[in-house]
Amino acid sequence: MINSKSEDITFSRRIIVKKCPFCAEKIKNDAIVCRYCGKEIPKEETPQPVEHPKNKLNKYLGVLEAAGQIEAVPEQRGIFYRYNGSPS
Ligand SMILES: [Zn+2]
Numbered sequence: 001m002i003n004s005k006s007e008d009i010t011f012s013r014r015i016i017v018k019k020c021p022f023c024a025e026k027i028k029n030d031a032i033v034c035r036y037c038g039k040e041i042p043k044e045e046t047p048q049p050v051e052h053p054k055n056k057l058n059k060y061l062g063v064l065e066a067a068g069q070i071e072a073v074p075e076q077r078g079i080f081y082r083y084n085g086s087p088s
Contacts, residue, residue, distance in 0.1 A: 016029040023037040033040055064070045070081040
């Protein structure tokens with residue numbers, strides 16, 4: 001029988017490090033000021049995916065279509081959407 005020693009499992013906290021852009025020393029990812037050269041670390045900005053307005057609209061229409069609110073009607077000039085929301 002395998003004895004599960006759950007108390008032995010310890011999560012070793014992994015410290016994410018990054019390189020200081022000024023002195024190239026390894027510093028903590030959360031560091032605001034480099035501990036080696038004392039310079040302020042520019043905050044890393046996570047790039048936000050820019051959503052094209054047209055894609056946004058298509059997404060919205062896709063949601064409505066999935067909900068049965070509208071119906072996609074392919075026509076020569078493009079796809080038209082028929083609103084099924086209220087019964088006629
Ligand atoms: Zn530094």
